[in-house]
Amino acid sequence: MTSENPQAAALDPRLAAIRNFEGKYPRQLWWLFLSEMWERFCFYGMRGVLTVFMVKKLLMAEDTANLQYGAIQAFVYTMTFVGGFFADKVLGFRKSIGWGGLLMVVGSFTVAGGLMFSDAPKDLFFLGTSISIVGTGFFKPNISGVVGLLYHDGDKRRDAGFGLFYSGINLGAALGGYLCVTLGENYGWQWAFASAGFAMMAGVIVFGLTAHTLGPLGFSPLVPEGTVATPAARNKILGVYIGSLLSIPLILLLVSKSELTDRFMYTVGPLALIYFFYDMRTCTRIEVQKLMAALVFIVFSIFFWAFFEQSGGSLALVATNNVTSGSLMGGVEVTGIQVNNTANSLFVIFFSPLLGLLWMWMKKAEPNTVVKFGLGFLFLGGAFAVFHSLIGFADESGKTSLLIFTMAYLVMTIGELCLSPIGLSAMTRLAPKRMFGLIMGLWFLASAYGQYLAGVLGAGMASVDENAPPLQRLQGYTDGYWQLAIYAVICGVVMIAISPFVRKLMHDEK
Numbered sequence: 361m362t363s364e365n366p367q368a369a370a371l372d373p374r375l376a377a378i379r380n381f382e383g384k385y386p387r388q389l390w391w392l393f394l395s396e397m398w399e400r401f402c403f404y405g406m407r408g409v410l411t412v413f414m415v416k417k418l419l420m421a422e423d424t425a426n427l428q429y430g431a432i433q434a435f436v437y438t439m440t441f442v443g444g445f446f447a448d449k450v451l452g453f454r455k456s457i458g459w460g461g462l463l464m465v466v467g468s469f470t471v472a473g474g475l476m477f478s479d480a481p482k483d484l485f486f487l488g489t490s491i492s493i494v495g496t497g498f499f500k501p502n503i504s505g506v507v508g509l510l511y512h513d514g515d516k517r518r519d520a521g522f523g524l525f526y527s528g529i530n531l532g533a534a535l536g537g538y539l540c541v542t543l544g545e546n547y548g549w550q551w552a553f554a555s556a557g558f559a560m561m562a563g564v565i566v567f568g569l570t571a572h573t574l575g576p577l578g579f580s581p582l583v584p585e586g587t588v589a590t591p592a593a594r595n596k597i598l599g600v601y602i603g604s605l606l607s608i609p610l611i612l613l614l615v616s617k618s619e620l621t622d623r624f625m626y627t628v629g630p631l632a633l634i635y636f637f638y639d640m641r642t643c644t645r646i647e648v649q650k651l652m653a654a655l656v657f658i659v660f661s662i663f664f665w666a667f668f669e670q671s672g673g674s675l676a677l678v679a680t681n682n683v684t685s686g687s688l689m690g691g692v693e694v695t696g697i698q699v700n701n702t703a704n705s706l707f708v709i710f711f712s713p714l715l716g717l718l719w720m721w722m723k724k725a726e727p728n729t730v731v732k733f734g735l736g737f738l739f740l741g742g743a744f745a746v747f748h749s750l751i752g753f754a755d756e757s758g759k760t761s762l763l764i765f766t767m768a769y770l771v772m773t774i775g776e777l778c779l780s781p782i783g784l785s786a787m788t789r790l791a792p793k794r795m796f797g798l799i800m801g802l803w804f805l806a807s808a809y810g811q812y813l814a815g816v817l818g819a820g821m822a823s824v825d826e827n828a829p830p831l832q833r834l835q836g837y838t839d840g841y842w843q844l845a846i847y848a849v850i851c852g853v854v855m856i857a858i859s860p861f862v863r864k865l866m867h868d869e870k
């Protein structure tokens with residue numbers, strides 16, 4: 361698999377050295393793992409405190425805070441398309457990651473500073489969040505793109521690499537989610553946001569100090585490595601930096617007026633797709649077919665995230681109002697909401713390597729990417745069937761089983777692992793390298809729509825009377841979860857049914 365690879369001969373020797381690595385993972389992956397871990401610490405740390413902070417500190421009404429939260433999430437993932445696009449065309453991955461990371465540092469400290477030194481913390485909260493949204497757009501898709509660049513085209517170890525990277529994502533998510541909320545609640549919200557800022561600083565420093573190990577990878581397409589930027593190139597690069605700063609007030613406006621979110625979401629997706637097709641004009645027929653396969657994955661992933669992201673909305677409410685506290689496997693006492701907010705990440709960290717081993721152990725019987733996607737949906741359906749069963753375990757006061765709730769998260773996480781890291785890996789296998797940023801941006805844009813739809817679905821399930829007793833409210837949600845289970849299974853079956861066709865488009869060698 362390593363030195364015999366025919367592509368190696370034509371490569372820059374440093375690139376050949378990176379891609380002809382021995383063992384399971386390229387060395388550089390560990391640095392990317394760490395940088396992304398800190399970025400996700402910052403991201404999930406801020407995300408974890410957003411709604412509570414808006415309600416408790418900014419004294420916003422709960423429904424406004426929820427809408428606001430949904431809008432922020434949708435904008436974050438929408439900006440990844442912009443960040444991915446400019447990485448391909450102008451900045452390259454290295455500059456994009458550095459710039460995005462820096463903006464995220466500034467964004468977090470702006471919110472923290474507002475709380476410490478200003479008497480208008482709400483204004484600085486929105487400003488800081490908007491800066492972080494733009495920063496995430498430049499960081500998030502592009503660091504995943506670099507992971508894809510570490511592999512030769514046919515290298516079978518790519519999925520395992522993204523599996524490890526995904527553990528890093530969730531390690532950061534678990535630590536940030538836990539620490540920032542704990543700091544915020546016990547020592548003051550400014551420390552939640554400040555710790556997110558310090559974490560992001562660590563991410564930028566790790567990336568900056570280790571970028572040299574990437575050899576010739578990730579430079580701006582306008583300034584090939586070792587050359588001096590022409591004035592035209594310099595202007596374009598400067599233009600992207602300035603343009604992204606100028607976009608902050610626009611995001612600020614959109615975020616603070618969540619009624620504009622709908623219109624924004626209706627416009628951005630179609631525009632992104634039109635551009636995607638336009639960009640395909642320079643592709644060969646095979647490249648176009650592979651990109652169409654990537655699009656199938658992207659479209660399906662919208663539905664996956666729409667169901668999955670109930671965790672930030674309706675499942676959080678069920679966890680708070682209906683799930684009993686208790687100790688799991690004889691451990692410490694935990695509440696439903698603690699399980700809701702941390703179980704998924706912990707399960708990913710634990711099961712991601714195991715699933716990687718399982719795929720390797722299955723050798724030739726390892727399911728192909730399309731079937732894995734289908735399995736992801738089937739597990740998702742199974743998870744919602746388990747969430748549905750919570751009603752059967754409820755007592756008259758509407759309290760239900762912590763263990764069953766946790767088990768449902770376990771099943772959902774297995775589904776996520778069949779789809780999310782595999783999807784990242786597939787994007788970098790299916791797109792030509794010059795379009796890595798764009799395709800990653802599109803992949804995450806699907807998450808933006810997933811987030812958006814998740815809110816719509818959650819609101820639909822919540823339409824029972826606000827003052828209804830907890831048992832009746834639980835019934836409303838669990839009925840909805842049964843519907844989601846059915847739709848998820850349908851998606852899975854369709855995906856598996858169309859797998860021969862999609863694999864033809866993928867030109868999958870397996």
Ligand code: GLN
Nearest residue numbers: 400529665780803804807
């Ligand atoms: N939890 C993963 C991450 O943060 C996947 C997010 C997504 O694609 N919606 O990267």
